[in-house]
Amino acid sequence: MKNLRLVSLLASAVLLGGCLLGPNYQQPDLDLPQGEAADNFSIFTQANWWEVFGDPVLNQLETEALAYNKDLQAAVARVDQARASVGIATADQLPSLSAAAESGRAGNNMGSGQSQSTANVSVSYELDLWGKYRRLSEAARAQLLSSEASRDTVRLTLTADVAKNYFTLAMLDEQLKIAQRTLEARKENVRIYTSRYKNGYCTEVDLKRVEANMASVQAQEQQLRLKIAQTETALSVLVGKSPREIAASAITRGKTLAEITLIPDVPEGLPSDLLARRPDIRSAEGQLIAANANIGAARAAYFPSIPLTASAGYASGALNNLFTGPSGVWAAGGQLLAPIFEGGKIRAENKKAEAQYREMLASYEKTVQSAFKEALDAIAANRINREIFDSYKQQTEAMQRSYELTKKQEDAGLIGVTDLLDVEENLLSAEMNLASARNDELAAVVNLSKALGGGWNVQDGFGPYENLVKTQQAELKQEPAAK
Numbered sequence: 001m002k003n004l005r006l007v008s009l010l011a012s013a014v015l016l017g018g019c020l021l022g023p024n025y026q027q028p029d030l031d032l033p034q035g036e037a038a039d040n041f042s043i044f045t046q047a048n049w050w051e052v053f054g055d056p057v058l059n060q061l062e063t064e065a066l067a068y069n070k071d072l073q074a075a076v077a078r079v080d081q082a083r084a085s086v087g088i089a090t091a092d093q094l095p096s097l098s099a100a101a102e103s104g105r106a107g108n109n110m111g112s113g114q115s116q117s118t119a120n121v122s123v124s125y126e127l128d129l130w131g132k133y134r135r136l137s138e139a140a141r142a143q144l145l146s147s148e149a150s151r152d153t154v155r156l157t158l159t160a161d162v163a164k165n166y167f168t169l170a171m172l173d174e175q176l177k178i179a180q181r182t183l184e185a186r187k188e189n190v191r192i193y194t195s196r197y198k199n200g201y202c203t204e205v206d207l208k209r210v211e212a213n214m215a216s217v218q219a220q221e222q223q224l225r226l227k228i229a230q231t232e233t234a235l236s237v238l239v240g241k242s243p244r245e246i247a248a249s250a251i252t253r254g255k256t257l258a259e260i261t262l263i264p265d266v267p268e269g270l271p272s273d274l275l276a277r278r279p280d281i282r283s284a285e286g287q288l289i290a291a292n293a294n295i296g297a298a299r300a301a302y303f304p305s306i307p308l309t310a311s312a313g314y315a316s317g318a319l320n321n322l323f324t325g326p327s328g329v330w331a332a333g334g335q336l337l338a339p340i341f342e343g344g345k346i347r348a349e350n351k352k353a354e355a356q357y358r359e360m361l362a363s364y365e366k367t368v369q370s371a372f373k374e375a376l377d378a379i380a381a382n383r384i385n386r387e388i389f390d391s392y393k394q395q396t397e398a399m400q401r402s403y404e405l406t407k408k409q410e411d412a413g414l415i416g417v418t419d420l421l422d423v424e425e426n427l428l429s430a431e432m433n434l435a436s437a438r439n440d441e442l443a444a445v446v447n448l449s450k451a452l453g454g455g456w457n458v459q460d461g462f463g464p465y466e467n468l469v470k471t472q473q474a475e476l477k478q479e480p481a482a483k
Contacts, residue, residue, distance in 0.1 A: 019129060019130055019131055020130075020131035020134060020135065020296060021130045021131055021132075021135070021296045021299040021300050021303075022131075022135060022292070022293070022295045022296020022297070022298075022299050022300075023292060023295065023296070025288075025289050025292045025293070027285070028288075028361060028364065028365065030365070030368055032275075032368075032372075033270060033372070048062070049159075049449050049454040050062050050159060050162075050163050050446075052261065052263055052445075053163070053260050053261050053262075053442070053445075054255070054260070054261035055166075055254045055255045055260055055261075056254060057166075057252050057253065057254025057255075058162075058163060058166050058254060060252075061162055061166060061235065061238075061239050061251075062159055062162055062163070064239040064240060065158055065159065065162045065238050065239045065240065066155065066158070066159070067240070068239060068240025068241075069158055069238060069239065069240045070240060071154055071158065072151070072154050072155060072158055075147075075150060075151040075154040075155075076151060078147050078150070078151070079144070079147045079148055079151050081147075082140070082143050082144040082146075082147035082148075083144055085140045085143065085144070086137070086140045086141050086144050088140070089133070089136050089137040089139075089140035089141075090137055090140075092133045092136065092137070093128060093133045093134065093137060094125075095123050095124065095125035096123070096124050096125070097121065097122070097123050098121070098122050098124075099119075099120070099121050099122075100118075100119070100120055100122065101118065101119040101120075102118050102119075120311045120312060121311065121312055122309065122310070122311040123309070123310045123311070124307065124308065124309045124310075125307070125308050125309075126305060126306065126307045126308070127305075127306040127307075127308065129303070129306065130299075130300035130303045131296060131300060132296075132297050132300035132301075132305075135293045135294070135295075135296035135297040135300070136293070136294075136297050138289070138290075138293040138296075139289075139290040139291075139293035139294050139297065140290075142286045142287070142289035142290035142293060143286065143287075143290050144286075145282070145286040145289070146282075146283045146284075146285075146286025146287050146290065147283075147286075148286075149279040149280070149281075149282035149283035149286060150279070150280075150283045152279035152282075153279040153280045153283060156279060156450055156453070156454060157450070158238065159454075160446050160447070160449065160450040160454070161238055162235065162238050162239065163442075163446045164443050164446050164447075165231055165234055165235045165238065166235065166251075166254075167257075167260070167439050167442040167443060167446070168231055168439060168443075169228065169231045169232065169235065169251060169253075170253075170254075170255070170256060170257040170260065170439070171257055171435050171436060171438065171439035172224055172227050172228045172231060173228065173253065173256070173257070174256065174257045174258075174435040174438075175224055175432055175435050175436075176221065176224045176225065176228065178428070178431045178432060178435065179217060179220050179221040179224055179428075180221060182217050182424075182428050182431075183214070183217045183218055183221055185424075186210070186213055186214035186217050186218075186424075187214060189210045189213070189214065190207075190210050190211055190214050193206060193207045193210045193417065194207060202417070206416070206417045206418075209417060209418065209421060210417060210421070213421050213424070213425070217428070232250055232251045233246055235251050236249075236251065257435060257438050257439065258438065260442060262441055262442065262445070263445055270372070270375055270376070270379070271452060274371065274372065274375060274452065274453070275368065275371075276453075277452055277453030278371045278452075278453040279453060280367055280371065281364075281367055281368055281371055284360070284363055284364040284367040284368075285364055287360045287363065287364070288357070288360040288361055288363075288364045290360075291353070291356045291357040291359075291360040291361075292357055294353045294356065294357075295350070295353045295354055295357055297353075298346075298349045298350045298352070298353040299350060301339065301346045301349060301350075302339070302346055302350075303338075304336050304337060304338035304339075305336075305337045305338075306334060306335065306336055306337075307334065307335050307337070308332075308333070308334045308335075309331075309332070309333055309334070310331065310332040310333075311331045311332075312331075371451070374447075374450075374451040375448075375451040375452060377451070378444065378447045378448040378450075378451035378452070379448060379451075381444045381447065381448075382444040382445060382447075382448050385437065385440045385441050385443075385444045386441055386444075388437050388440065389434070389437040389438060389440070389441050392430065392433050392434045392437045393434060393437075395430045395433075395434075396427075396430040396431055396433075396434045399423070399426050399427040399430045399431075400427060402423055402426075402427070403423050403424065403427045406419060406420055406423040407420065
């Protein structure tokens with residue numbers, strides 16, 4: 001009967017906790033531009049957005065990066081830590097139950113004293129009258145949401161870096177072919193002018209110009225080989241290869257630069273749901289929600305705390321009689337602990353919590369600003385880089401024709417070698433620029449996907465905890481909050 005009364009007391013105490021101090025979270029009002037319908041950007045709501053480029057090797061590299069990249073593994077571990085923190089915060093709202101047993105003998109210089117044996121079960125619980133632990137739980141869940149979004153930011157950055165490095169590698173391969181082809185032509189020029197010089201048909205000045213031109217292309221080819229090696233090792237690190245694998249293996253090649261699929265049409269307006277798409281914005285908002293909740297937890301320190309304790313068990317002077325006879329004991333009690341003088345500590349903690357909220361608010365607003373800037377820049381770059389490619393293509397075709405005509409004039413002796421070398425240099429530069437412009441086109445699509453939150457899934461969002469805070473906010477609206 002006594003135990004029943006004890007359980008009833010604890011149950012009543014649990015029901016008493018109802019007031020929440022501090023402000024309930026409200027999403028900040030932002031001056032946002034009017035966006036287009038999200039359907040226009042459906043290509044960027046695919047989890048595996050890189051598949052639009054149609055390169056199986058790129059798809060495999062992305063798969064390996066998601067499985068083995070160390071930065072992503074660290075981000076996943078941080079999510080696990082945040083999830084464990086939620087468990088800790090939840091446990092703080094529940095009663096704690098412990099068991100203890102003790103047997104011993106005590107005495108003094110007058111005698112051996114008495115034996116005493118005890119065995120009991122204890123329950124302790126602190127009434128959450130002011131919502132301190134619920135606010136701390138809210139903060140922990142918001143931190144979890146932020147960690148989930150931060151993980152997705154790492155994932156998005158990783159997959160974008162893999163794609164851009166892969167396209168850079170394809171560009172360098174193309175430029176290396178151009179340099180090698182040009183070098184062979186320069187070597188042939190050197191052979192021809194060496195023969196002419198020996199036979200007295202050209203001056204040494206012309207020969208040295210041709211040799212210098214060949215050496216310049218040769219150095220350019222060697223520089224491209226170095227850049228290819230550096231890009232391969234960078235990709236190897238991104239996909240999580242071991243040091244042995246980095247040293248022993250090269251990156252497999254897929255489609256050539258010209259064969260990689262380029263998305264034909266990309267809308268120019270901003271999607272209306274950019275704030276939901278971008279994981280960095282969701283991460284910053286999670287930090288803001290946590291800071292808001294911590295204000296309520298700090299305010300609760302002004303008010304009394306009421307810890308309750310209860311125990312039931314057995315006590316006996318003889319161990320063999322511990323669980324027999326009239327040895328049962330019980331105890332129940334509560335405390336009222338109210339701060340009187342803390343030297344300004346509580347007030348300082350409240351000011352600190354409020355200042356942290358202002359910091360997170362400014363950080364959130366700056367993140368939103370940066371997100372829209374990146375999106376607008378990426379949309380403009382995607383359009384303009386296509387125009388730049390078309391211009392370089394036109395230039396390359398014109399320079400190719402100019403080279404053919406100039407070469408015929410030089411062979412016929414109508415012009416000197418200087419004119420030919422100038423045209424050859426311009427043709428090489430145009431071909432290199434064309435390959436670079438093609439890479440810029442592909443990189444612009446990657447940057448646009450990243451800026452629009454590529455990898456965001458229409459059905460599932462960024463993760464299973466996307467609606468966690470929204471659900472909690474709906475619950476909080478039903479509870480009174482003391483300001």
